[in-house]
Amino acid sequence: MSKRDYYDVLGLSKGASADEIKKAYRKKAKELHPDRNADNPAAEGQFKEANEAYDVLKDPEKKAAYDRFGHSAFDGGMGGGGGGRPGGMGGGQGDFASAFSDVFDDLFGDFMGGGRGGRSRAARGSDLRYNLRVDLEEAYNGLTKTISVPTSVQCGSCDGSGSEGGAEPTTCPTCSGMGKVRATQGFFTVERTCPTCSGLGQIIKNPCSSCGGNGRVQKERQLSINVPPGVETGTRIRLAGEGEAGMRGGPPGDLYIFVEVKRHDIFDRDGVNLQCRVPVSMASAALGGDIEVPTIAGGRSRVSIPAGSQSGRQMRLRGKGMPALRGGGHGDMFIELAVETPVNLTSRQKELLREFEELSEDNNPESMSFFKSVKSFWDAMKG
Numbered sequence: 001m002s003k004r005d006y007y008d009v010l011g012l013s014k015g016a017s018a019d020e021i022k023k024a025y026r027k028k029a030k031e032l033h034p035d036r037n038a039d040n041p042a043a044e045g046q047f048k049e050a051n052e053a054y055d056v057l058k059d060p061e062k063k064a065a066y067d068r069f070g071h072s073a074f075d076g077g078m079g080g081g082g083g084g085r086p087g088g089m090g091g092g093q094g095d096f097a098s099a100f101s102d103v104f105d106d107l108f109g110d111f112m113g114g115g116r117g118g119r120s121r122a123a124r125g126s127d128l129r130y131n132l133r134v135d136l137e138e139a140y141n142g143l144t145k146t147i148s149v150p151t152s153v154q155c156g157s158c159d160g161s162g163s164e165g166g167a168e169p170t171t172c173p174t175c176s177g178m179g180k181v182r183a184t185q186g187f188f189t190v191e192r193t194c195p196t197c198s199g200l201g202q203i204i205k206n207p208c209s210s211c212g213g214n215g216r217v218q219k220e221r222q223l224s225i226n227v228p229p230g231v232e233t234g235t236r237i238r239l240a241g242e243g244e245a246g247m248r249g250g251p252p253g254d255l256y257i258f259v260e261v262k263r264h265d266i267f268d269r270d271g272v273n274l275q276c277r278v279p280v281s282m283a284s285a286a287l288g289g290d291i292e293v294p295t296i297a298g299g300r301s302r303v304s305i306p307a308g309s310q311s312g313r314q315m316r317l318r319g320k321g322m323p324a325l326r327g328g329g330h331g332d333m334f335i336e337l338a339v340e341t342p343v344n345l346t347s348r349q350k351e352l353l354r355e356f357e358e359l360s361e362d363n364n365p366e367s368m369s370f371f372k373s374v375k376s377f378w379d380a381m382k383g
Helices: 018-032 043-057 060-074 096-112 136-141 282-287 347-359 365-382
Strands: 128-134 143-154 180-185 188-193 216-227 236-239 255-261 267-270 273-281 289-294 300-305 314-317 333-340
Touching (some): 043 060, 128 216, 136 255, 282 333, 300 314, 300 333
Parallel strands (some): 128 255, 273 333
Antiparallel strands (some): 180 188, 289 300, 314 333
8 A cells, every 4th residue: 555645644735944844744643642532443553644744844954855856765775864764763653652752742841841951040039928918998098018039038148049159050960951851652752841950950969058059048138128008908910030049140020018907996988988886976966966987097087977877877988988999089988877876864854754755655666556557467367
């Protein structure tokens, strides 16, 4: 049975570029892999056929020979740079380990440290988190605060290189600087992090005595941070470059300030609005009058209570709430009245209240309405 054209096998036209060939093979390899086609006995043969085609077309010299002579270029009779099958394996299977490893880099390279070059010796430092608790007044006004952050900073003795005297690291002899090593297992090539350099691709022969070769040391730093007005619990402030120093001269991470606003004794917060529960005497609620209430800015506001006010009644003070974090003015403050029943009455006070009760038959409309409904309910039950 004659062999199929390698370009047809990969779904390509002649003259395809190296990138087009790799993309086409990558697609075919994923589509035809035996592990994904257990119910298709023909998939394994097609998979090997795609490997053989890619092994030839990925190599510029083999590709040129194939374009000129076709399959006969590798049958030992015409040019082609040596006899035998493509890839030197014989039997028409192609050098699968070599072919698939190219695509393996594309599929998994980002998770293994990035391509064939291995990972850079300079690793970015970790991000840090700092929890900051502020008072409601501080959240209203904003503040500048100095904090102490235990972190890693660049070693001054080796300037972050990790080597004594600042000498440059040397290429790892185990992985030749790639940061990973390969092991062939049957058809597959498996890559692992290099055990000698831990994937960095370089080693330090004479580690710095101050940092032990890490390029950074532990230190507590004092930082001044600006907390803007209007912050609330959950607000996150990012300080770029103020995190942990990078490994062996790598860039530093970031510092994230997570804000928590403490509960206030007088005000409850709801976004940009404030709630303030104000107790008033029974007489003041009945007669009405003016009261003074505090504001979060530290001032006072006069509020008029209408005569006959009940518990739970709310009044709004516009613009007396919290500032919006990103501009847009202030919220409002809501005053909620809590009518207080007097306690520890004297004999005279009790006497006056009894007299008042006898004279207040028409002064409690809500009570009158309720008990009228109760009476109707009982009468209906009797009927």
